[in-house]
Amino acid sequence: MRFVVTGGAGFVGSHLVKLLVEEGHEITVIDNLHKGKKENLTSVINKIKFQKIDIRDYESMRKILKNIDGVFHQAALTVVQDSFARPEEYFDVNVHGTENIFKLANENKFKVVYASSSSVYGHKLETPIAEDTERNPINPYGKTKLETEYLVEKYSKLNAEIINRAKLPSL
């Protein structure tokens, strides 16, 4: 199958890319290398397409997110402490950037697996955390992740097929 992994040069994304390549899928990575590194993909770099693109760049995203089966959306700004210093930028990347992908999923009919975070629940909780636990983020990073969970709910009602990571069935 043909998949795009956003944030594919990052920690989770690069492991996911290697697994998907091993399983024989055709992979395009989108990453602006803000934090991720191409070296994380050295072992598969000749087997994938790599696009250095910012997920906020809708027109560039539109060119790539077509004729595909799905997007594993891992790209985000992810450092909690940093999110206090730059809350607007965190909102722009994590919420507006993600909404670009959901809009295109609706338009071009591909599935999305969205990586949310336990930070949406706020204070430290005992694990495992039930999905219906009250969501109450306590930092700007967690707030962007919650805002995007609302977008998952909104776009799912518009028939986009968006799966929150906690509920991942086989694609």
Ligand SMILES: NC(=O)c1ccc[n+]([C@@H]2O[C@H](COP(=O)([O-])OP(=O)(O)OC[C@H]3O[C@@H](n4cnc5c(N)ncnc54)[C@H](O)[C@@H]3O)[C@@H](O)[C@H]2O)c1
């Ligand atoms: N690692 C964890 O423990 C954990 C826990 C909960 C949720 N998550 C979520 O999983 C996802 C992946 O986390 P990670 O630990 O791999 O983070 P990471 O920071 O290692 O990877 C994120 C990637 O996104 C890229 N990126 C950032 N802004 C971008 C932009 N505007 N356009 C394109 N690419 C951009 C970065 O360069 C990086 O490669 C994130 O959405 C994160 O919120 C991670």
